[in-house]
Amino acid sequence: MPKALHDLHVMVTRPAHQAEGFRQRLELAGAVVQLLPVVEVRPLENPQAALTTLAQLSRYDTAVFISANAVNYGLSLLDMQQGEVLQTLTLGAIGKQTARTLQQHGFTAHWIPQQGFTSEDFLALPQTKQLANRHILIFRGQGGRELLADTLRERGAQVTYVDVYQRVCPQIDANQLKSLHEQQQLDIISITSSEGLLNLLVMLGNPDWIKTVPLLVGSQRMLATARQAGFTGTIRIADNPGDEAMLQALLHWVQEFQP
Known part of the structure; x- marks a missing residue:
């Protein structure tokens, strides 16, 4: 029986030292996870x-x-x-x-x-x-x-x-996102701070394509930041940016599209 997030491609943008717990939860649910920290502490x-x-x-x-x-x-x-x-x-x-x-x-x-x-x-x-x-x-x-x-x-x-x-803002190459997007291997990006969302745009050079990718965000404030920055795609809001709340919001989002 397929897992709830079977083959869903999720980009996790938490700081590197805080990402492992969320990645493990996602992979246990069947997701394919890529890590791209957008804030360095x-x-x-x-x-x-x-x-x-x-x-x-x-x-x-x-x-x-x-x-x-x-x-x-x-x-x-x-x-x-x-x-x-x-x-x-x-x-x-x-x-x-x-x-x-x-x-x-x-x-x-x-x-x-x-x-x-x-x-x-x-x-x-x-x-x-x-x-x-x-x-x-x-x-x-x-x-x-x-x-x-x-x-x-x-x-x-x-x-x-x-x-x-x-x-x-990390000094790393974020262009892997574009390749994943072109290969249809970027279903949703998880964002846990408004600062991180804006850093992502800086790291990519603020291209138009990223603003159509679905987002999973941890608050109404992040939603407002995303819309103000020009994101027009689907944005799913979790109750908070904690691992469990973000996972539950993602599960509910996937269930909405299941027959």
């Missing part, structure tokens, strides 16, 4: 500013982690004493995956959206509504959105960002 070239901020960690009562990468790279910059200080703070995690990553390192997140993974979901938590006299440190990658800090400040908090890693 790297340590900071110069971490001095981050180290200076983290040396004053005891000034804060709350620390918020934007992503699992923010957890892994942020904690790698802490010394033992700073780690002990972090244990005493109220910890926030934007999304359950970020909370799980904190837990793997021995930390418990106190503020976690039960649904969703965005700054908007985090800001909907009742704990974030009244923040007078709160001193909040936000762990993130360079160049993230300002919505979170701006809103927390409007609600009375004093907020500082600490950039603990960087995201860059």
